[in-house]
Every structure is written in structure tokens, then in C-alpha cells.
Amino acid sequence: MSDLQAADNLPTEFSIPAAWKGSELFARDDWQVTFDQNQLDDLQLAVDVVLKENLSREQITPSRFPLPQVSPVLRQIQQQLESGSGACQLKRLPVEHYSAPELEILFWLISVHLGSPVSQSASGEKIFHVRDEGFQVGQKEARGPNTRKRLSFHTDRCDVIGFLCLQQARSGGNNQLVSSVSLFNEMRRRFPELTKILMQPFYYLRHNVDTGNQKPFCQQPVFSVQDGHFAGSFLRVLIERAYASTDLPDMTSQQREALDQLEAVAESPELSVTFRQEPGDLLFLNNWVTFHRRDDFEDADEAHLKRHLLRVWLAVPNSRPLNPLFADNYGSTAAGAVRGGMLPSY
Numbered sequence: 001m002s003d004l005q006a007a008d009n010l011p012t013e014f015s016i017p018a019a020w021k022g023s024e025l026f027a028r029d030d031w032q033v034t035f036d037q038n039q040l041d042d043l044q045l046a047v048d049v050v051l052k053e054n055l056s057r058e059q060i061t062p063s064r065f066p067l068p069q070v071s072p073v074l075r076q077i078q079q080q081l082e083s084g085s086g087a088c089q090l091k092r093l094p095v096e097h098y099s100a101p102e103l104e105i106l107f108w109l110i111s112v113h114l115g116s117p118v119s120q121s122a123s124g125e126k127i128f129h130v131r132d133e134g135f136q137v138g139q140k141e142a143r144g145p146n147t148r149k150r151l152s153f154h155t156d157r158c159d160v161i162g163f164l165c166l167q168q169a170r171s172g173g174n175n176q177l178v179s180s181v182s183l184f185n186e187m188r189r190r191f192p193e194l195t196k197i198l199m200q201p202f203y204y205l206r207h208n209v210d211t212g213n214q215k216p217f218c219q220q221p222v223f224s225v226q227d228g229h230f231a232g233s234f235l236r237v238l239i240e241r242a243y244a245s246t247d248l249p250d251m252t253s254q255q256r257e258a259l260d261q262l263e264a265v266a267e268s269p270e271l272s273v274t275f276r277q278e279p280g281d282l283l284f285l286n287n288w289v290t291f292h293r294r295d296d297f298e299d300a301d302e303a304h305l306k307r308h309l310l311r312v313w314l315a316v317p318n319s320r321p322l323n324p325l326f327a328d329n330y331g332s333t334a335a336g337a338v339r340g341g342m343l344p345s346y
Contacts, residue, residue, distance in 0.1 A: 010188055010195060011225050018086045018230075018289035019181040025087060025273050030080040033073060034091040042069035043106055047098075050105050057126070060105065062113050074113040077284065081114075081160055082318045086286035087177055093280040095166055107164045107282075107310050114284065115160055115314030118341025122212040130163070130309040132299060143209060144237070145311065150296040153178060153266045154235045155287040157329055158313035158340040162284045165277040169307035172297030175283070178272040180232030180291050184223050186265050194258040198222040201325055202255065203242035204235065212343035217242050218328035222262065226333070229320040231288040236263070266291060277309070288320060315339050 025031055035043075046065045049055075062071070077088050090110075095103060104127055111117055117126040133146040144151045148169075153176075187195045201219035224231050236259060243251035266272060277283055285292055299306040315338040322333035330339040 010192060010199070011230075013185045013188060014181050014230050016181060016230070017084045018179055018286070019185060020085055020179050021182050022270050022273055025085060025177065025179075026275075028085050030077075030084040030088060032089050032091060033077065035070075035093060039069045039073065040092075040094065042067050043093075043109060046109055047102055047105050050109075051102070057104075057108055060108055060112065065109060067109065067113060070110070071113050074110065078114050078316060078318060081284060081286045082316065082320065086179070086289035088284050089275075089277075090282040090284075091280070093164070093282060095164075095280045103164070103166060104310065107162075107312065110282065111162055111312045111314060114162070115316035116338050118158055118313050118315050118338070119344060120311070120313050121209055121342055122345035124344045126312065128311040128313075130311050131307060132297075143207075148297050148299065148307075151294045152236055153263060153291040153293045154237075155180075155233050155291060156235075156313060157342070158287060159316045159319045160284055160286055160314040161292075162282065162312040162314060163277065164310040165279050165281045165283075166308045166310065167279055167305060168276065169297035170300045170305070172295045173307050174274050174276050174295045176272050176274045176293045176295070177285070178266045178291050179289060180223075180234075181230055181289050182271055183262070183266055183291065184230065184232065186271060187223075187262060190265070191258070191261050194254070194261055195223065197254055197258040198262060199224060202239050203248050204238040204329070205241040205245060207238060207342075210342050212345035215328055217245070217248065218325075220325045220329065221323065222259075224323040224325075226321045226323050231320060231322055231326075232291065233287070233326070234262070234291060288322075313341055315341075 020028065046067060050060055081088060093106065098106065107127065119126060120128045128145065130145040132148040187198065199221050201221050203217050203219055205217050206213050206215060220233060222232065222234050242248055297307055317336050319336055321335040322330065324333055326333050332339040
């Protein structure tokens with residue numbers, strides 16, 4: 001069977017650890033990890049050294065900070081994100097005891113033991129602040145994560161996405177996850193013809209903040225298989241913007257139906273899970289086997305009580321190979337490559 005499936009053919013269902021359904025995720029051994037006091041002390045010691053030596057973020061590397069108590073856990077999480085459920089929540093980081101700069105150091109220390117952070121904007125941001133920035137609809141700076149609106153199921157342009165919750169909203173802002181592997185399996189069973197369409201390339205418009213990218217649009221499938229490895233990738237807002245362009249063909253009725261059914265099935269309680277990331281919780285997701293979204297939220301009036309998360313995009317050394325169509329957005333499609341992110345505009 002070829003990697004790009006013919007119109008009259010589909011891969012068989014995937015029976016792999018990442019094909020969990022709904023609340024099955026919460027019963028998995030690889031879903032939740034809690035830091036113990038020795039691990040917290042390990043992290044504290046590293047933060048103290050960074051501050052004492054006034055090290056830049058680029059100087060904070062796994063070789064310089066091996067984290068003997070924490071790194072074995074992070075190595076296991078790195079493997080489980082690729083070969084297990086594709087989702088892991090780390091609990092009990094005492095964020096209330098740290099300053100804002102110290103929290104960025106902590107998040108960076110943990111993240112670089114999992115992979116290589118890549119840029120999340122044309123300005124080269126490698127730690128992105130997820131909070132309502134007050135942008136209005138239509139402003140070019142607006143991105144889903146810096147608004148309070150509900151987000152639809154999607155993936156980000158990296159192998160692994162990570163979040164550290166510093167403060168939750170007064171209400172709302174819950175997380176929702178779905179296994180894109182199980183989503184493929186369910187779509188295959190219920191809508192095989194639409195699933196074939198989802199394995200064909202869709203146009204994506206360049207993101208409005210992706211100003212370092214010289215290509216106005218690219219093409220990539222929602223579901224794909226490369227060398228036996230499944231990959232799901234989806235950001236409907238950029239698909240819709242592409243097909244609204246006069247430079248591209250209109251979206252077909254079958255393509256629109258496929259996207260509509262994909263989102264409807266992803267929302268089903270049999271497949272998806274909902275939870276609330278609390279202050280001190282870290283969440284890491286493999287973008288190739290999970291889709292994620294967030295509810296809308298209402299913030300408190302006080303600035304220090306407004307919803308605030310830190311986000312990182314990681315290329316991981318144990319990543320899967322990708323369909324060649326992903327080269328425009330990821331640079332490299334080879335397994336284990338440093339890939340993804342946004343090119344700087346300078």
C-alpha cells in the first residue's frame with residue numbers, strides 16, 4: 001500500500017496505543033505524572049544556578065543541566081508521547097513560589113529535555129504567552145491563543161506542543177482532547193468516502209503572523225501515513241482562508257462535508273475528553289496523534305488573576321517521518337529532524 005492512498009483505497013484501522021477513546025485516556029499509566037519533592041529540588045537547584053550565573057536561555061541546555069532526578073521521567077515521557085497515548089500531564093509544579101522570569105526558566109528546563117524549541121512567530125518567540133491580549137476580530141496580530149474565544153479542534157506546527165498553566169480564568173477555558181488516530185478509525189468506519197478526501201491535500205493559507213514565510217499557501221492532508229506511521233494535522237481556519245482566496249479554487253461540497261463531519265465526530269463524548277488545566281500543571285501533546293481545543297473563558301478584572309499559560313513548540317528527536325507534502329510547513333519531513341515552527345522575518 002502506498003503512503004498517499006489512492007482514491008479507492010484506505011489504510012486499515014490503526015490499533016496502536018495512541019488510539020484511545022474518551023475517558024480511557026485518564027486511566028492510562030502515561031497520562032499523568034506528579035513531581036515529587038526530590039524532583040522539585042532538582043529543578044530548584046538548576047534555577048538557582050541559572051540566576052546566579054545570569055545565563056541566557058540558549059545556555060540552558062540538557063548537557064549543562066542534566067537534572068538527575070527529573071530527566072529519567074522526562075525521557076520516559078518523550079518516548080510515551082511518540083509511542084504511547086501522545087498526551088501527558090505533569091502535576092504539582094508550585095508556580096506560586098516563583099517569579100515570572102523563574103517560571104520561564106523552569107518551563108524551558110523541562111522542555112529542552114523533551115526536544116528542541118522552535119519559533120512560534122516571525123519575531124522568533126520560543127516561549128509564547130497564551131492570554132487574552134484584547135485584540136479585535138480582523139486585527140493582523142490576533143491569534144486564537146491570545147483571545148478569549150472558543151477554539152476549534154486543531155494541531156500546531158510542531159511535533160510536540162507544551163503548556164504550563166500559571167493562572168486559570170475565572171470561568172471557562174477548559175481543555176478538550178481527542179485522539180486523531182481514533183478519529184481516523186471512526187471516520188473510516190462511518191464515512192469512508194469522506195475519509196479518502198481527508199487523506200488528499202487541502203490548501204492552507206499562510207498564517208497572518210507568519211510573515212517570514214515566502215509562500216502564500218501550501219497543501220497538506222488532514223490524515224496521512226508515511227512508512228507505516230500515522231499523522232493527523234488540522235487547522236481549519238487556515239483552510240477556510242485559503243479557499244476564500246480568489247487565487248485558489250473553491251472548496252468542493254465534498255471537502256466541506258468531510259471537514260464538517262470530522263469536527264462533529266471529534267466533539268463526540270465517546271472520543272473526546274474534557275479537563276481543566278490548573279496552575280502548576282504542564283501539558284504535553286504529540287500533534288501528530290492528538291487534536292486539541294479550548295473553551296471560551298471569562299477573566300477576572302485583576303491583572304494577576306487573568307488566565308495565563310506559557311506555550312512551547314518542540315521538535316523531538318524521536319519523531320515520525322512525514323508525508324512529503326508537509327515540507328512547506330515543516331522544512332524537513334525526516335524522522336527525528338528539527339522541524340516546524342515559523343521562519344523569522346529578519
